[in-house]
Amino acid sequence: MTIRITWLRALAAALVLGVAGMLFAWSGVMNLAASSGHWKITDWFLHWAMRSSVRTHAAFTSPDDPADATGLVSAAGHFANACSVCHGAPGVKPAPVMQAATPPAPDLAKNATEWNDKQLFWIVQHGVKYTGMPAWAVQDRPDEVRRMVAFVRRLPGMTPAHYQALVGEPDPASDLAACTGCHGVDGKGRGAPDVPVLGGQDPAYLLAALQGYASGRRSSAVMQQVAMRMQPQEMAADARRFAAMLGLDARPAAGAATDAEAARIVTSGLPAVQLPACASCHAPGKPYPVLAGQRATYIAQRLRDWRGDKNVVDARKSHATMPVIARRIPHDMIDRVARYLAGDPPQR
Template sequence: AATPPAPDLAVNAKQWTDKQLFWILQHGVKYTGMPAWAVQDRQDEVRRMVAFVRRLPGMTPAQYDALVAEANPGADLATCTGCHGTDGRGRGAPDIPVLGGQDPAYLLAALQGYADGSRSSAVMQQVAMRMQPEAMRDAARRFAAMPGLGAAPAGDAAAARIVTQGLPRLQLPACASCHAPGKPYPVLAGQRPAYIAQRLRHWRGDETVVDARKSHATMPVIARRIPEEMIDPLARYLTGDAVGRGK
């Protein structure tokens, strides 16, 4: 009762530019019940929410339901399938990862990481932190059992060298040293190239910020060592998408 009532976004959001909406969604609004975005380093998630708010005024209830939900009768994965689909393939969205065919131990570790904040995503955090341990294990088993990953690598020779040999002159290790069968890391073959490229660019961070101020976790360091012009060819090669299939 101490905060003003929430505005009708279908009306109120029209007052703001995209830049203003982005700032409001990322930082929240003081003296109201609207908090800042839960994970500040995921500006990609904030941009998606800006796009959603922009679309909201003209959206019908049927369009809203089609956008945020996918029916999954008889299963308890409705929250997951709204984005990842009942087949684990991400409902065709280029920025949603394919989960079908991943190792169940990896998927479980990812959910646990989102729940405790060690993995960065405000969207996934809100889902995972509400899941009981058995529900996490069940979701990991179900998605891992779905088909979806395993395409053979395909692409140019330069990308192949990075995957198999790395770039010693840039201290870039071979992708296959971790992302290979039997390794405790995510399967990339069959993943969407747009998703891989997006994640690599996210890990690289803002080009105007010096490396010393960026994350020194494994993947951010590796991503910064990949030449920018090789990110898209590398993503296509890793995912087995030689001609842009599945973008």
């Protein structure tokens, strides 16, 4: 007897299988406990699908410069605060409760070697579904992701001593322990090119910045991780302590560097392109950060980040002024203006 397979019969069989699957799921018989683990075939399929997805998306969407090794201090600080509890770190074991997840977080000292930098960038920025790997907390700070990629790339060969040197030894007697790992006990940023000097900054500005990071108005996954854990009175106290440190005031004042073109932008602006003077806002007594004596590499990088913020085209509508202003600074003047503000000598 021959059974003819028709489209109608195939559709009916698929419908029956679908209903049976829904009834099985509804019954609750399937064990979804993390302690039960995955079947080997399930584990293989999920990892195969994940690797295929990462490979494809990273090839088309990750930047060509996915790693930035100039900011390992801030990346290490964020890793210690947000990542090491799951993944562990050199000389630091992961939390057992996190390792009881299905699947457990991988040891990046081994796992990082399985991915190239573009793939690591995609994983860090977007996270992975059906795992405990979250996306980067803000999606408009690829500079932070690049620094984390460079840090993770170095984990396979990183010693516990090197890791602790990057994270910084916490001072148990200091109330600023959450901040000094990156910003230093003296508020000078530990020499890291991407970490701003906070010592000597206006306390009201520092407090407003912390409040902005905690609320999400200011964008930084690194700073949000710290600020969202702080109580209002703690923010105010930390702002006062950093403001009282010798930081900006201890560095050469703006004007020590003789660059006439940079000085003109800082003091007078460029009226022809509607670029206001930097000093008209960024000076003591103004509700904006003081830039005289700030680290040149930090100023230059922030200006470049703002120039790339294509979401802001009109400051009057968006209330975001700096992206518009940064685009009016001639590209070849960014480093020169930054060095002038820092008090560094011009490059020859």
